[in-house]
Amino acid sequence: MVKVDNLVKNYGDFHLEVSLEIPDGTVTGIVGKNGAGKSTTIKSILGLISPDQGSITINGKEASQLTGTDKASIGVALSDSGFSQYLRVEDVTCILKKLYPTFDETFFRDNCKAQGLPFNKKISEFSTGMKAKLRVLVAMSHRASLLIMDEPTAGLDVEARNDILDLLRGYLLEDEKRSILITSHISSDLEGICDDIYLIHNGKVILHEETDAVLSNYALLKMDEQAYSRLDKSYILKEKKDSFGYSCFTNEKQFYAENYPDIVIENGNIDDLILMMTGGN
Amino acid sequence: MHIILNNTSMVPIYEQLVNQVKNNIISGELPENEALPSVRALSAELRISALTVKKAYDKLEEEGFVVTVHGKGTYVAATDKSLAMEARRKSVEDDFAAAVSKATAVGFTKEDILEIVQIILEEY
């Protein structure tokens, strides 16, 4: 269980202020545009940067006070950092074996093979997709109960992204208590795996909702000016003027579907959520 | 068990899941005492969040179609098939009733409604 309570971090003009919670056995996603504060949040949880205010606890322990043993139960994949690229997968295997008492060598070797990662090539010669897969496999290699993944699918094609998500799903399958915290700006990746979504914008959590609720209750309503003027706007979160009239974003799809059969209703997804909630009025 | 989810449908994913599992049970494809896939397994297979699957299983349990044995899994409950069938008939009747009341609200006559039903049946 990870608990972030009123975390505050200032970088010049940028002001981050978030609270969030990752219960055991759940997959939590953080979405937001680039520079919204996703990575800063993750880095604070990992104790890589020290917050100006607030508290972060992992299984009841302050993030900054985590010992080596505590950290052994967390698996981490960062988007812009990893083992030295001069090393080979073979080297990484031997290093992990000595770092983690719970390192599962068979799992790691089998999965590297299955993903087509050569053991005797320098990581610097790997493709972007191969590097990303290696980072994820390294994080999963020691049976951690919590995985923290910062943009594990960034810059990858659809196939590589699916491979990585399938790896994560397989990981969850092995033990019900495992949790994942994952950030991404590719929201379709998160729709299929996260239980819980946090939307961060300009350093603030502007929405926290179960994925299921986003997909079933949120919707994009499209209508002309006339329909718009008649619309009951009680459940409209955001609206935007378009060439054809108005786009409105609601979290009460059913209400509008029943009462306004003549307007166009599109199922909401996380992309709409980001676009409407961080833009619009 | 066959489950096909439609992401563009207006019916929420968890409801689609509930309905399809129910169909599988009523048709006998999922026999009594058969274990349903675990929440994580089904969520991985269908690529939807585990919470959605859990919600669907909870709903199914509430309606008496399945039982969850804590720590073991979810199993198809011993249901009375005819009762289940009856429940489904009832829900279809409700849908008709709702459609009729909506139709009368916008001024359809009895003849209009019958005619529409005729047309739909012919096309079906």
Add this chain to the structure above:
Amino acid sequence: MRGLIEKDIRLTLIRKQTIVVFIAMALFMGVSMNGSFVVAYLTMLAMMIAIGTLSYDELDNGYAFLMTLPIDKKTYVKEKYLFTLGVSVIAWCIGAVLFCIVRVVQGNGGTAFAELPELMAIIPAMYMSGCILIPLQLKYGAEKSRIALFIIFGLIAVIIFGSTTLLSSMNIPVEGISASLDSISTAVVIPVLCALCIAAAFVSYLISTKIMNKKEF
């Protein structure tokens, strides 16, 4: 700790060819120069390579990931000091063996063994410069620390030059002091050097941990 050592050994072995070339050059120098310079030369190079693992860690923002491994910052720093010491000692041994072989081949093996204890002074002397380098590199990174190092050595040179001129201007015989330093026996010099070195290493380690604790990744 074991994992970090494993990593540094593997990072060092990336430079296999360089190491072989260095040893070959050392052998060549040993033959041609006939002196104990080989031992000092190899020890110094080894230490530079060991400290060089810091640059590998730093490259491509690598620290962020390293700090998510099951180690704390203190362990990371400690390992660097131990690793540098270990590598320096190993290199010194290789140098010493080369030195002895060369002397034996030249037919005066006896002198080599007599000189060995004196050569042991190289390790603490070199390690002390390592103790300056490690915190510098942690603080300023690979690029800037080189500049910082030049400045520090420049300052030391200025201080030494300044103090000798000062001493001679005050009519204190510098030659006399250095001569009397030379006459101190090895048995005294080495323990004193070692003690100095341990003190330096300890202070340097404390500074390094402080630098590391302040760092954000």
